[in-house]
Amino acid sequence: MHYFLYARKSTDVEDKQVLSIEAQLVELRALAKQEGLEIAEEFVEKQSAKMPGRPFFNAMLARIQKGEAQGIICWKIDRLARNPVDGGQIQWLLQNRTITHIQTNDRGYFSADNVLMMSVEFGMANQYIRDLSVNTARGLRQKARQGIYPGQAPLGYLNDPLTKTIAVDRKKSKIIRAAYELYAENGSRLEDVSGFLFENGIYTKATKRWKDSGNRPLKKDQAKLILTNPFYYGHFRYGGEMYEGTHTPIVSKELFDKVQKVSALRGRSQRATKQAQALCGLLKCGECGCSITAETQKGHIYYRCTKKKGSCSQPFVREEILDSQLSELLSKFHLPPHWAAELNRMADRDEKEIAHTTGASVHEMRANIAALDGKIARLTDLFVEQDIERDEYLSRKRELMSEKKSVQERILLLERNGALWLEPMRAWLKDASMLEEIAKSQNNPSKKSSLQKIFGSNLILHTREARGVPQNQWFSLAAAKENHSETDLISSLVPGVGLEPTRPCGQSILSRPRKPFRHPGVHLL
Numbered sequence: 001m002h003y004f005l006y007a008r009k010s011t012d013v014e015d016k017q018v019l020s021i022e023a024q025l026v027e028l029r030a031l032a033k034q035e036g037l038e039i040a041e042e043f044v045e046k047q048s049a050k051m052p053g054r055p056f057f058n059a060m061l062a063r064i065q066k067g068e069a070q071g072i073i074c075w076k077i078d079r080l081a082r083n084p085v086d087g088g089q090i091q092w093l094l095q096n097r098t099i100t101h102i103q104t105n106d107r108g109y110f111s112a113d114n115v116l117m118m119s120v121e122f123g124m125a126n127q128y129i130r131d132l133s134v135n136t137a138r139g140l141r142q143k144a145r146q147g148i149y150p151g152q153a154p155l156g157y158l159n160d161p162l163t164k165t166i167a168v169d170r171k172k173s174k175i176i177r178a179a180y181e182l183y184a185e186n187g188s189r190l191e192d193v194s195g196f197l198f199e200n201g202i203y204t205k206a207t208k209r210w211k212d213s214g215n216r217p218l219k220k221d222q223a224k225l226i227l228t229n230p231f232y233y234g235h236f237r238y239g240g241e242m243y244e245g246t247h248t249p250i251v252s253k254e255l256f257d258k259v260q261k262v263s264a265l266r267g268r269s270q271r272a273t274k275q276a277q278a279l280c281g282l283l284k285c286g287e288c289g290c291s292i293t294a295e296t297q298k299g300h301i302y303y304r305c306t307k308k309k310g311s312c313s314q315p316f317v318r319e320e321i322l323d324s325q326l327s328e329l330l331s332k333f334h335l336p337p338h339w340a341a342e343l344n345r346m347a348d349r350d351e352k353e354i355a356h357t358t359g360a361s362v363h364e365m366r367a368n369i370a371a372l373d374g375k376i377a378r379l380t381d382l383f384v385e386q387d388i389e390r391d392e393y394l395s396r397k398r399e400l401m402s403e404k405k406s407v408q409e410r411i412l413l414l415e416r417n418g419a420l421w422l423e424p425m426r427a428w429l430k431d432a433s434m435l436e437e438i439a440k441s442q443n444n445p446s447k448k449s450s451l452q453k454i455f456g457s458n459l460i461l462h463t464r465e466a467r468g469v470p471q472n473q474w475f476s477l478a479a480a481k482e483n484h485s486e487t488d489l490i491s492s493l494v495p496g497v498g499l500e501p502t503r504p505c506g507q508s509i510l511s512r513p514r515k516p517f518r519h520p521g522v523h524l525l
């Protein structure tokens, strides 16, 4: 026995089944497979059924009358007949056994069925609004499967009513990304993020009940919602499931992950800090190892040991004195412009060399993605076979998809710039070139963050003096500046031909092998 599959997209304005044809086809093919029905041909109608005269419907009925098929598969009986003429025709064909079976999503209609019941069903088709909610939900699921978030676009995006897709809001997306960057630096609290958004025109709107409630910074949990929404890197949750979106991400997965890490750390210790001074948290006491904090006395700011571990004999130091010491420290690590130019030139040369060796890594990562896809597919099978619970399925799927996104992003990065380590290298050159300027400025937050890059957490305050052991390349740079004239610095700082970081150097000014330039979050592959 043969069946014709019939799908119809409504063009009725009130029927919002944007995707119904494709959705209907997907579900009907699955239905046919499940019921073991053989589809001879598919008919897709784009016209509304309210008026008689549908070309594909008529062609289908003509072929049924010729005996080419004896059954119809359609989503709902209302897909077949939404006017009395069509309804009567179908009923007649069913009654005289030209059609013996109509299978819809939820039930089957047979020649032996009560004609009256059938009429009632067809009559009800006219009240199809009753079904609209079911149909809309199906349309939305289908939309999600296609990677289009079926709802109100989050802040930073816009719903495009013409294409029914989600577009980037050029202005706000930049603000959102900046908020992520701000928080990722781990110097800001959620309140600061809200404040930042507020300054950039993103705030609460007045509600009906509270006319005065609008135009305020977002609440902490609202800011947190923004900072934890996977939508911004390209995925989205819908009906508990995670989907890969087709919308343009506005933050990288790497940045998103960084923000989650910071959030997890801060979540535990979000205590209200007393007015923090700019340099707090930068130094440790050289005697007892406690952190150095600030205190205001008679209009002056003093830095001192917190003495949390007990007795400690270290004295206070005035902010002005500490500040000038830190500025002096910073200028020791300043990279003179013509050294920076030379190092950049060498980096360019290495970049070219490395570009053609990256192919292999990319290939490997693609295999990794294929493996992850395989895992996701197997996981879905397990779930369908009811071997695992829905919660476990969802959480494992989320993990796999998150991992896949990370690998995809690394491929992109690698393809864009074959030598990943060159990015941190160039960032370092830029940082190091700006130190003189920062040292001379009154910008304490910049000083603090530069010093943290140079010393990590190794900076101590001992007998009113700040000092420490710099990390990695900073160590090399300072040593080179002390021992060499500006002209022969390059040869001592960079032995051999290139800058490739993993190469140990014997004749350099360093007594230990030079460590690779590392950058958090960037993996050398």
Ligand SMILES: [Zn+2]
Pocket: 285, 286, 287, 288, 289, 290, 305, 306, 307, 312, 313, 314
């Ligand atoms: Zn101390």
